[in-house]
Amino acid sequence: MPDEQHAPVHLSQPEPFRWDGVAELVYKESDTTFRDVTRRVLAGADAGQGVELRYFEVGPGGHTTLEHHAHTHVVVPVRGHGRALVGRQVLDLAPHDVVVVGAWEWHQLRAPQDTPFGFLCLVTTDRDRPVRPTDAELADLRADPVVAEFVRV
Numbered sequence: 001m002p003d004e005q006h007a008p009v010h011l012s013q014p015e016p017f018r019w020d021g022v023a024e025l026v027y028k029e030s031d032t033t034f035r036d037v038t039r040r041v042l043a044g045a046d047a048g049q050g051v052e053l054r055y056f057e058v059g060p061g062g063h064t065t066l067e068h069h070a071h072t073h074v075v076v077p078v079r080g081h082g083r084a085l086v087g088r089q090v091l092d093l094a095p096h097d098v099v100v101v102g103a104w105e106w107h108q109l110r111a112p113q114d115t116p117f118g119f120l121c122l123v124t125t126d127r128d129r130p131v132r133p134t135d136a137e138l139a140d141l142r143a144d145p146v147v148a149e150f151v152r153v
Contacts, residue, residue, distance in 0.1 A: 009043060017057065017079055017118050027056070027064070033132060033153060036062030036111075045125045052125050057118040058082065058111040063152045066108040066138075067130035071123060075099040075109070079118030083150065084109045088141070090150045093119075106133070106141060108151060 011019040018024075019042060027037035036059030043053040057079065058064065066085070075084070077093045084091045087105045101107045111117035133141065133153075142148035 011042060017055065019055075033065040033067075034063060035152070036060075037064055042120075050125055052123050054121045054123070055118060056109075056121055057116055058109060059116055060111055061113045062117075063110040064108055065130065065132065066106065066151050066153055067132050068104050068106045069128050069130045070103050071127035072103055073101050073121055073123040075101065076120045076122075077117065078120055080111070080115045082109055082111050082117030082119070085147060085150050088144055088147055090146055093117075110150070110152070 011022060013019055019040065022040045022042060024038050024040055027034055027039050038057050040055045041052060042055055043049065043051075045052065055078075056064070075093075075098075077095050077097055079095070081095075082093045084093055084099060085106060085108045086099060086101055087107075091099065093099065093109075109117070109119065138151075138153065141151060
């Protein structure tokens with residue numbers, strides 16, 4: 001079977017954190033478990049790599065959904081500072097840190113109140129759907145006072 005050839009991809013930035021030809025999308029359709037988050041798909045299934053590279057931007061005071069899933073992903077902050085819950089640990093994140101979110105680890109990312117927080121996220125193109133916590137799982141997470149203060153649902 002011959003190797004598939006894909007055209008090289010080069011996305012230029014006419015302004016910081018905005019790429020030519022890349023649409024700004026709603027973080028999740030018909031979901032209200034997040035606040036002020038957008039996403040941009042920088043390289044997806046059409047690139048033929050088996051992975052998808054996305055840029056997420058969390059507005060000041062915003063947060064992603066608290067969720068977990070079977071697939072892993074890698075997060076690299078590139079704009080501002082933020083915080084993340086990964087498993088049961090709350091992490092302070094700075095540009096170019098690397099965070100690996102393992103399978104079925106609870107995770108949520110937050111921006112500070114006064115500045116946006118942007119990060120690259122690498123996932124496989126073939127992945128399962130995220131799962132939000134049940135009331136019992138949320139109560140278990142909130143048993144830790146540091147986690148309880150951090151999470152937003």
